[in-house]
Amino acid sequence: MNRRGLLLILSSPSGAGKSTLAKRLMAWDPTIRFSVSATTRPARPGEVEGQDYYFRSHDDFRALVEDGGMLEHAEVFGNYYGSPKAPVEQAMREGRDTLFDIDWQGGQQIRNSSLGRDVVSIFVLPPSIAELERRLRGRAQDSDEVIASRMEKSRDEISHWAEYDYVLVNEDIDIAEAELKVILSAERLRRDRQPALPDFVRGLNTEFETR
């Protein structure tokens, strides 16, 4: 019997190193499935269906939401974005974990979804606001106004840190990576996620079976 897969939610303000951490985690364990979002916005040149996004019409997207087929969704500038539930459930049955790179609003919706108890959520913080601003400035020649708006968005995201199970302060990316792996490894050892306990254990007290 497979271990039941879990939902690993990674959130952070942009510039805190979340994408790098996600990539490193998936390189470490290729069985982890990355949750690809569905969206109603048109594909851009080079974007691949099912890899970058699932591209859907407004009607199809709305139908999926109404059927309970989205774990979370949101509207951004007139387009919808969301996390389809079916591929996550498929991965869970196969004993594979799904990684979500989403913001606090998406995380909150997934925690409140029918799969909420399978969620492990991690918030990645920069070591300081000054360092975050340095990183945001460092990677593009943007105007002060654009930077200020991104910083405002970051502060808003950071204000939700306390809703997460774990908090990582990404001062050194290698340490943060190690901590991320440690969290996932430990969560896989939780009683209700055990791959296959010896038969004599399950036989002993079926009244405690939770799944």
Next chain:
Amino acid sequence: MNRRGLLLILSSPSGAGKSTLAKRLMAWDPTIRFSVSATTRPARPGEVEGQDYYFRSHDDFRALVEDGGMLEHAEVFGNYYGSPKAPVEQAMREGRDTLFDIDWQGGQQIRNSSLGRDVVSIFVLPPSIAELERRLRGRAQDSDEVIASRMEKSRDEISHWAEYDYVLVNEDIDIAEAELKVILSAERLRRDRQPALPDFVRGLNTEFETR
């Protein structure tokens, strides 16, 4: 500011390797404090106060229990045994974790105590009942009757596995040791146990402060 120490409860049937695991964990991180039990039974030759046990009179023990000074206690063959609370609270304040080597009844009492939310509980299982019996027979020249009685006690202990946060199957002691370290490392990263988050984080949303 120190990280708040946690209470690590290790339970298992005898013969599952719990004591070896406890020793290895404390060798790995000497800041971990082992919870020394208090008892009303007389000291045996060579036993050291505060190291093997805290030896107490019946009256002193009872007074401690009545004052809420015991995290858990039980009577065994007319003598009392228990885990004093004060040294645990002291360790917590110092940011040190306390390791408890106790049975399911003790574990249950501590989880229901005032320090319950600081508990991380791990149940260690043998790979099979046959292997457990082999280990119990292997280590002493005991009568079949004594072995049978120990096996009965072991089955009773195992029947409580589902009350624990984590379950380790000790098939290979080195793997079980690694898993134990992974669990403790991850639990230390939980949001509400974070050593000292950057000031800007705490400043942002004091309404989420849980402690």
